[in-house]
Amino acid sequence: MTKQCIIIGASHAAAQLAPSLRQEGWDGDIIIIGDEPYLPYHRPPLSKSFLAGEKTAEGLAIRPAAFYEKNSIQFRQGRVTAINRSTQTLTLSDGQEQSYDKLALCMGSRVRKVSLPGSELEGVHYLRDITDVEGIKAHVEKDKHVVIIGGGYIGLEAASALRKLGMNVVVLEMAERILQRVTAPELSEFYTRIHTEEGVHIHTGIAVSEITGETHTEKVICADGTEFPVDLVIVGVGILPNIELAVEAGIEVDNGIIVDEFCRTNDANIVAAGDCTNHFNKIYNRRIRLESVPNASEQGKSAAASICGVSKEYKSLPWFWSDQYNLKLQIAGLSLGYDQISIRGDKLAGRSFAAFYFKDGQLISVDCVNRPQEFMLSKKIIAEKLSIMPAQLADETIEIKELMKLSSQH
């Protein structure tokens, strides 16, 4: 009988894993089960160019239908409700069963929901998929008011896109500074300045207590009594990995599905890739869960290889990007635990600089705003653990190419 590889989740990871299976020689069936009515699509533009109306839903597809047909990759719309490992079957929400020889878990993550009074009112939206953004777009109109709850990358990107469309934008962040969970105070300060210059009102250290309105949202009320009139509320307070299916099936989970460097779980027939996984990262010498497209794609390649009995180690340097206004932020590595920061360029004026993070004298991460060369340089230094001095990076009289040479000499 033809072997079957089932992929749960029509995600970024799945869009890479399925074709990689063919490249690695899998000649059995490949079926991707997803609960959205779309082929796998690019999610990063959702809070950027798609929200701003510069891209269509069709334009988001990672690969066209013809590609999947040509590679005999099938799609099945549905939701898996159980993984039965002893019988190697899946149960779907419509009651049907689907058997598997190999299984790939690419379930991604979902938005963290808030349980505020009024959060069910019309005009309150999250931002994770195409349907969410289409819902948001229905309320977008010049000079109308939007409150964004959460000053993380998603919230700030949405602020940028909606400001471009002429809306009055307020961002409310509970922590003392925006981007607190993901970056240094220097970056928070910079993005606060930029958004303020662009006309966005950022409030930090403020908690929302209620959203009010008849049927449609009218006001956001904060714990300190401050009120904001609203036509639209966007909640962007983080995401949670989709791990429940794995937990219930007895697959090892600890802040994500535990995988090894070949994306294998503790079940020999099951691999996992993307946001829902937790892997041991050799560059940082600790277990991490990443919310990142490049991670999903690279793990997809390793997972596909493992299914085909080939060892392809996942060892990529994590990287991320964020577009806001005319700023392209490129982030390489993880800055958590840094003990020294070095800045190249003027972060107090203008819109171009890089912040380098060091730990025990080693460069571990960089945030580059409109500095693609510093980004490319840092990727190499961090991944290969080359040495460079913080003072050298801060010195703009030393050209980037010279820095590349300096770092390679050790």
Place this chain on the structure above:
Amino acid sequence: MGSITFIEHSGDQHAVEIEEGKSLMQIAMDNGVPGVDADCGGECACGTCHVIVDANWTSKTGNVTEEETLMLDMTPEKADTSRLSCQITTTEAMDGMVVRLPEFQM
């Protein structure tokens, strides 16, 4: 319909059909050409869709933006005619064009 040929570092060739208006990166992805990673999906953010355009065809591939130049400058396998394929919009005038892929995408 015209076609463009991608040549991998290993020498393997992939002739893909031109779809006017799509980027060179996208038609490589649409046809599963190995060696074009395109991590960022065409935002000129990652530098992983590097191609080297055959010197006879550079007049057809349009201008290089400053941002693209800065990214390419740091790419180890950069050649004189290097481009990020997400920044090239394909047209029928590219029928017969050949582009080479580097050994590694950074």
